[in-house]
Amino acid sequence: MREKFRLYRMDKGETLLACNRILGKSIYDILIPLAIQQIEEISQGRGEDGQAFESTLFCLKSIAEEVFINDTPHLHILFGDAIMGRISAFPPTFWRVRLTFCLLIGEQRHPSWLNKNPLYLLPVITFLMNSLNVNALLTGAAVSSLEQVCSVCRKQLGGIAQNMLDAWERMKPGLSSNDRVRLIRSVSAILEPLSPQEQLPHLMTLAGSMIGEMRTTLAILAASPALLSQPPEVEVAERLLVRDMLRLLKGVCQGIQKSEGDDVEDEAVAENGAIVVENDEAVDPFALLDSAMKGRMGQLSGVVWETLGAVFQVFSTDEETIDIACSLIIMTLQTKIPIMFTPNPSTLANLLLQSFSTNHFAIQIRVFTILFQSVKKGSNASGEDILVVGDSSNMVLEWVCARLCDLNSAIIPLLLGNGNPGAAMAEHSDVVEAYFKLLTRVLAKHPWAIIRLPESHHQVLFGDLILTGLGLQERSSCSAVVDFVRDLVSFNTGRSHSSKRMIMGSKSMNAESQESQEAQKCRDLLHGGVAVIGARLVRVLIMDIGGGLPTSMWPLIADLLHRIITHFPDDARGWVVECLREEGFPTVHCTNADKEDFVKGMMV
Template sequence: MLHGMLKVPGWAMAEEEISGTTFEFWSSFAEFLLDPEGIDEDQLGIVLMAGKKEILQAVEEFWRKIRIPGGHQSQSWLSWTKDQRDGFMTFRKDVADLVEVVYGVLGAELFRRLVNQVLGALFQADEGSDVVWEDVEASLFCLNSLSDSLSEEPEEDESLEILFGGKLFVILADFGNHIPIKARQTAVSLIGSYSAFFERHSDFLPTVLNFLFISISTPTLARSASKSICSLCASCRGTLTGELSTFLYQYEIFSATSTADDIAKERVLCAISYVVQALPSDEEKLGPVKRLLGFVEQDVQECLSLVAQQNEEAKEVALLALRCLISIGRGLQVPEDVPILLPGEGPPQPRSFWERGDGLVVQRRLLDIVRTLVISLHEDGEVVDAACAVFRTGFAETTPGPFVFAPQVITGFLLERANNGVRIESVLSTGCTMVSSHSTDGSPDISTEVMQFMEFIMTLVERMQDPQTDPEASQSVVEFLNRMLSRYVNILVQYQPTERMQMLFGFVLNALAVREPLVKKAAATFWATFVSLADQPPPVQAAIDGVVAMCGTALAEKLVWGVGGGAARSEVDSLAEPLKRLVARQVKAKTWLSTALSRDGFPSPNLTDKSKTRFLNSVISLRGKRGTNQIVKEFWLSARGSEFDCKELPPPLVSLTYRPLLTFLA
């Protein structure tokens, strides 16, 4: 009966829905065969053999159901509604999931059968019959679903060698043949899914890459083909360096077409950059990198022409050019599995190739592209965002490269934008990444650049006064200060004049009580880290201790207000972290918390003096251990009372009184 349900006439989910009701049974049956229980040992072999036979038959029946209408049946597809098409495509995905499940039962036998179905369809063409491409596509679709199920050295490789070494992709690459576009689309996806196979068998790469590069010129194939090209070049970069000139030529042809897809351009440039990265020396990389920048400069010239015509498309072309640069930068990054010499290891190194001569010329050329686009588009926010992303591609690198700019160059560019009030959040976010990348052991010290950012932040905070004025900018400020704590905390706590530094810490304290959860979380992270800082050089540690002493009472008050019902329920765990660190690391924590809790009606009129005392004693006795979070949550619930489902209570007026820092920092 179950097999009969799969043989019901009509297209699945478009003309009949019975076949779709059998998935659960066949999945459960396959799982039973993988772990049979209640079967006698002497009957187990017979049951498994019979079960495999039934599942294999079901797969074949599902395979017939997923074939896309073609030939004289294509009118059926055209007559379907959108819901019918969507239902049919969902059915195909469900079949793919089922094939992956039953593969555990059938193993390599299923794989061989699917490959043989493809070969059989092509063999019919040799005999004078037309290739039934609907059958080929259905088999490739099922094979695609199995790509993640193979081991590192699967026995299925033999079948894949036959598939990829045969004439299938030669035929598909000939666009003079009338082949359904869906067959080509599925073939393109299949190649990308089996990039691990091509790593093991690089001799099969030329045929499939030729097919893919030809396919990117077809709009309906461009994105999937470029995705597969990117996957192959990332996995097999080391074996493809000899094909680099061919790839550059293929891209040049593709990018010159009027129908070149933007996303495909980005992906193919990234793919080629993967291969460039695999070249053994920087000198060998120079020429290809210059070619890649030349392609981007063509888009820049188009953008400038559109700007002169006041054409609204200029911005889109500018963004495309910058995204292409980002793709190139990502492609040139050294893979994580490649051993590198970390900064500070080994003898002092001379200036890198990219910091002098022809290499430096390339860097300046790249920077000119970014500057030209930003200035030509009048500091447009989205363009500035994309420009910042170009710089971020170099932050991930630990070795010199064309996208690894000097910190002073990046800082100058970023602060020029920020001082004009453009995309402050993006500027500070990029600055955060730069500080983090220069906070590891052996990385260059960028104290000068960090101080320049500090001056900007001070001016910004003076202008905002209250973090609630501009929550996004406030979050960026606090997160930048967070990044400073690992290596550049001295710049923060020894900043002069003292009054401005005092103002900045007050700003971060107030950030604990704003409405926006991301600002509050960033501030909580800052204080949790700051009150825990230890083992710094004596002058720096003394300054840190002075700031903690100055802010202790106000910090305790802010934290008590938050965990005492002022913050939303989802924010309690975040606020518990600085509270735990305060109690664990600061000897005056009990005094500060007691002072905050001693106020009548604070943090909530629902709390009695007894409950506040019990909370204080519990938190102090736990000394920052895990159980503190539960105590804090119970305190929050008690403070909220019957209103615990409310998102947030209005914050109380919290006055922050500071003593002069001079006594602590002397």
């Protein structure tokens, strides 16, 4: 019955949108007076439980995506004392009315309207915060709308930052884990537009309290081995608390990111589609902080990453906890946030390698993928060259080469198994997928890192892992291998690849793509690696098309085979013909006529 009612309302909402497109703003001339009339009826005791009024609010919610932000005078009534103010005074029995109004606030264009009409922002925020205490059924709707409003209107809400922080401390004990994360994102969003001098004390207080709770809990776990011996699926309070603190830290990182559209004026789109910041030399506001504040930030940063290292060590076999910790790290790598959340790349790489050697979780390879994309050359307080997160340089290339070699040394034995790579790669298909996606990204940004791998790594990669991976039945892992080989075969150091190396804030491309001779050498070396296994590669692909893989994979395999034939025209025909000469290959149902037609079709 509940599902039928939900579908019924969805249908009516679509009907109301159609009416709104015909009537325009005049639809508010019907709904707003009706809402005021129904409020009067409720105040006089004739509104029963407010069902009719709630239906009117639902109608207003349904047409929110058609709101004219700059010209809708009726919203002044909706969010003013005449409607929202009266709803605030309703008794708890009218919780459904408040629920629908909470959803209405965060719907479509209403937060944008509030951003342009800041006079109504504080009453709206107050209404939503008060709704958190009315009924547990309201919490999700109130937090969701609060997150929308705080994200869109963050620049208007800086003045109530301390009030929101105080409200967070009061309300967090009574919220669920997911609602706490959404509320902390809302609170952190308000901090983002503040100057570093105003923002950082708040952030350090938030992060410091979370890290403090986590360190206390980790100490308890270290002193109680019996708690750690429980399987991951058992709900141990200390384990759940650490997960919650990691999620909250990630929520803080998400909240203090700039909202979409904040940087539009500072960006331009290059001809190849890459986003490039025009003013690359803009002053970093965090560089203007006094030495005392920088010192406090450095101390907190050290504690943050020391604590994360302890999480990896204590929960080394707990995949869910490691996954949450890695998602937090990925957030710090992918976005520009204060230095306290930014890791030291070398320390992080060592931490990930140490952890992966214990648990073989694919998420850690995904962190490496982002790390290789993000690392750059910087300098420390003494002016010495160090690695930080950002663009790339020759110093970075050497670092990526070394770290990729280290990572290979951990992954290759796992995927080779005990001399049976087929079984090992099938068992660790998630690792295969993450590993080849990493190689694809490294190929696009740091191709020399793959070339400089030890010869033994090349032999395993080209001679075992690629050929075995192309026959995996798991679609996602096989597709990742196909994508890597496709980019390897089609590798070009011209404009199409250099565009991939352009990232926000960069003014130049990698050194290896600037020098045409080095670029050509890089391409020749990579193509040479493919050519060495060309005959075996073609054989595997034809076997896949002949029934080795599900039919859904055939288009990808056919495309890869076509690329090989296109890029190696002199050798490819011989490779194809040679393997098709074998009787019963790729299947006993394939006749000589079929093989001739196949060769003719592929060689066109």
